[in-house]
Amino acid sequence: MALTFTDAFKFVLAxxxxxxxxFAEKGCTSALCVNILLTILGWIPGVIHAFYIILRY
Known part of the structure; x- marks a missing residue:
C-alpha cells in the first residue's frame, strides 16, 4: 500500500x-453515509473510520 502526496491532504481533512x-477518497458512497453516522455519534469514531478508508483505498 503506497501513500501518495494527496493522502496527506486527505488526512488533514479527516x-x-x-x-x-x-468524500475526497471515495466520493458519495455508502462509506460516506457510515462515516457521517459515526461522526454524529462521536468525532473519534469518525476519524478512525476516515483513516481506515483513506489507508485502504
Missing part, C-alpha cells in the same frame, strides 16, 4: 471533518 476525508 482530522478537521471526517466526512470530508472520506
Amino acid at each position: 482530522i478537521i471533518m471526517p466526512p470530508l476525508g472520506v
Whole structure:
C-alpha cells in the first residue's frame, strides 16, 4: 500500500471533518453515509473510520 502526496491532504481533512476525508477518497458512497453516522455519534469514531478508508483505498 503506497501513500501518495494527496493522502496527506486527505488526512488533514479527516482530522478537521471526517466526512470530508472520506468524500475526497471515495466520493458519495455508502462509506460516506457510515462515516457521517459515526461522526454524529462521536468525532473519534469518525476519524478512525476516515483513516481506515483513506489507508485502504
